[in-house]
Amino acid sequence: MTPAAAAPGGQAPAWSGHARGSRAYRRLLVALFCAGIATFAQLYSPQATLPEIAAQLRVDAASSALTVSAATLGLAVGVIPWSSVADRLGRVRAMSIALIGATLFGFLVPFTPNFTALLAGRFFEGLMIAGVPAVAIAYLSEEVDVRSAARAAGTYVAGTTIGGLSGRLIAGPLAEIAGWRVGVLAVVVVCAAATVAFMLLAPIPRGFTPHGRRSPGRTLAQLCVNLRSRRQLALYLQALALMGGFVALYNYLTFRLASAPFGLPPGVVALIFLAYLAGTWSSAQAGALASRFGRLPVLIASTLVMAAGVAITLVDVLVVVIAGLVVATAGFFGAHAVASGWTGADAATGRAQAASLYNLFYYTGSSVFGWLGGVFLAGAGWPGVVLMVEVLVVAALGVASLVLRPGL
Secondary structure, X not given: OOOOOOOHHHOOOOOOOEOOOOHHHHHHHHHHHHHXXXXXXXXXXXXXXXXXXHHHHXXXXXXXXXXXXXXXXXXXXXXXXXXXXXXXXXXHHHHHHHHHHHHHHHHHHHHOOOXXXXXXXXXXXHHHXXXXXXXXXHHHHHHEOHHHHHHHHHHHHHHXXXXXXXXXXXXXXXXXXXXXHHHHHHHHHHHHHHHHHHHHHOOOOOOOOOOOOOOHHHHHHHHHXXXXXXXXXXXXXXXXXXXXXXXXXXXXXXXXXXXXXXXXXXXXXXXXXXXXXXHHHHHHHHHHHHHHHOHHHHHHHHHHHHHHHHHHOOOOOHHHHHHHHHHHHHHHHHHHHHHHHHHHHHOOOOHHHHHHHHHHHHHHHHHHHHHHHHHHHHHHHHXXXXXXXXXXXXXXXXXXXXXXXXXX
């Protein structure tokens, strides 16, 4: 805990958050790292198996991508209700319930008998997963020293990239050997272990007291305050546009690499998700750089890096495509680390609701543009996907440059 000035009247000092480097600070970040694995591994594990799902269930590329979009849609629907649950029950308790529920649905999904049931199971899985991203940034913002908040948010986002990466790397190779159902099931087993680790490690919250039976009107009022803020809306657009483009990039690059001129087998295609390690590095670096140089310059620079990486994937040379993917991934996660942390810090009231709105836009973008990219792929091939993604990136960049300047 950082030093705090004594409160008036000789009362105990106000809670100022766990100081960077303290034991509680480290435990909190490790716990959120485990929560990131438990949620993002199972959220995106089918992405590495989309060609196998399409072939086995006899659906096209855009339809197979709905297995990802159904879960992210459930997540988008669930984030605001989960923020209210967290206000009533407490941050750690709400996240624990969400992780347990997501894991239970995760075990059911591989046994669904048809495509319709698969999509329904994925939707409810996403609905439960929503409890973690809806609350994690608010929990982090309330529990760490304000001087360490940007760095801590970057570290948390870095942990989510490991979760997303591990789910894809486990599911993809196993799908080639034993089918996509076995691959997805193996990921859920890993997520169950990560859930237990989170529940054991997460420090007891000290920066927030649950409100018990909270008035729905108060939650709605806090949502409206954030939705009326131009700066908050600008941050939400970053989430919508950048995440939508990023998910489309990964969804359909698997199809591109599996077909001519590359013709890679599924197990090899799954290795492209190692590019997520670039996001693990860049998100942590972006948090540190934002603390030093300010959030806006780092956000703009990261977005430009993403745009450049997406353009590079147009070249029909495998090593160049992979290089472009690495660059785009680094840029995206750098921008996301800054924007997500900025949302909580900038909120005048209702941090949990502000974080939930960010995630609502974030996963709505994932659901909508993650599917729409398949339409562009069918109509114009890979250049069509790249065009859609670049339009989204330019829109995000323009809004950030105009609205998020200091003093506005």
